[in-house]
Amino acid sequence: MIPINLSGKTALVTGVADTVGFGWHIAKVLQAAGAQVALAVHPRVLNIVEKTLGRSANDEDRKLPFGVVGEFSPSKVYPSDLQYDTLADVPEEQYEVKGYSNDADFTVSGLAESLKADFGSVDYIIHSVAFSREIKNPLIDTSRRAYLEAISISAYSLTALCHYCLPLMEGREGAVVGLTYIGGDRAVPYYGGGMSSAKAALQIDAKQLSYFLGQKGHRVNLVSPGPYASRAARGIGDIGQMIEHAAAKSPLSRPIEAEEVANTVLFLLSPLSSAITGEVIYVDCGYHAMGN
Numbered sequence: 081m082i083p084i085n086l087s088g089k090t091a092l093v094t095g096v097a098d099t100v101g102f103g104w105h106i107a108k109v110l111q112a113a114g115a116q117v118a119l120a121v122h123p124r125v126l127n128i129v130e131k132t133l134g135r136s137a138n139d140e141d142r143k144l145p146f147g148v149v150g151e152f153s154p155s156k157v158y159p160s161d162l163q164y165d166t167l168a169d170v171p172e173e174q175y176e177v178k179g180y181s182n183d184a185d186f187t188v189s190g191l192a193e194s195l196k197a198d199f200g201s202v203d204y205i206i207h208s209v210a211f212s213r214e215i216k217n218p219l220i221d222t223s224r225r226a227y228l229e230a231i232s233i234s235a236y237s238l239t240a241l242c243h244y245c246l247p248l249m250e251g252r253e254g255a256v257v258g259l260t261y262i263g264g265d266r267a268v269p270y271y272g273g274g275m276s277s278a279k280a281a282l283q284i285d286a287k288q289l290s291y292f293l294g295q296k297g298h299r300v301n302l303v304s305p306g307p308y309a310s311r312a313a314r315g316i317g318d319i320g321q322m323i324e325h326a327a328a329k330s331p332l333s334r335p336i337e338a339e340e341v342a343n344t345v346l347f348l349l350s351p352l353s354s355a356i357t358g359e360v361i362y363v364d365c366g367y368h369a370m371g372n
């Protein structure tokens with residue numbers, strides 16, 4: 081049995097593209113705890129996610145954790161590009177890209193409208209999104225365009241989500257959790273393309289947002305996982321080597337598991353953490369505590 085009961089709660093999980101990334105594991109654990117889950121997925125990967133969800137209920141990836149009987153099955157899946165706040169922000173040429181169409185409003189405000197129509201209210205928002213087109217470029221060689229885009233998609237999107245979804249959280253004792261990385265508070269040279277700046281921005285934004293949303297009784301926290309071989313992380317460089325390095329230097333001498341990140345997110349949404357807000361919790365086997 082899972083000791084946390086989120087029955088009657090609605091959770092929006094962003095940033096699911098496959099069954100490997102943190103978003104998938106977070107979404108599963110929230111459903112296992114009783115929440116109804118809505119996914120907001122990048123329009124480019126909507127088909128892939130829908131195919132995955134169409135797989136057999138016996139599929140290992142879809143099985144719920146904690147021995148809960150059933151398979152992961154979100155109540156809704158929305159196409160969502162978090163770099164756009166309203167349709168007025170979308171350039172014409174974007175509609176020429178595969179996955180984008182006029183059929184659905186894939187902007188942040190459009191997402192909030194869809195949630196309102198389908199659920200009426202939202203209790204929890206999970207921000208599990210990051211992107212830099214120059215992630216392989218060290219900061220010193222990152223273009224202004226890529227740097228600003230990385231911050232827009234990876235950091236500002238948290239503020240935009242809170243802004244547009246806040247009315248849906250009215251009276252709900254809501255909670256927001258985002259994912260950051262130690263590269264946002266320490267110099268991690270391989271973490272380029274503006275991503276370190278984006279994570280630093282995300283971290284102070286989460287603190288600011290914890291104040292503004294706190295006035296309404298909601299909490300905002302971040303989880304900072306150690307390196308993990310997701311699709312996004314594989315784009316950075318030799319993720320295997322990063323994982324080995326972190327494991328060797330960590331007090332627990334091992335890599336993290338995605339489930340450990342998901343469980344911490346669950347804790348941060350649940351009443352067990354009712355007085356925790358504006359916090360960053362490291363789920364990195366203690367790596368951040370070490371001096372080198």
Ligand SMILES: NC(=O)c1ccc[n+]([C@@H]2O[C@H](COP(=O)([O-])OP(=O)(O)OC[C@H]3O[C@@H](n4cnc5c(N)ncnc54)[C@H](O)[C@@H]3O)[C@@H](O)[C@H]2O)c1
Nearest residue numbers: 095097101102122161162209210211259307308310312313
């Ligand atoms: N993997 C790691 O080592 C690691 C470590 C610490 C923090 N994180 C953070 O965890 C979060 C999830 O990443 P992940 O490692 O699970 O990788 P991932 O590739 O599974 O997730 C990143 C997601 O961002 C989405 N995305 C990118 N641009 C978007 C946009 N414009 N609009 C909407 N969605 C968009 C992608 O579709 C993808 O689903 C990110 O914030 C990442 O920085 C990852």
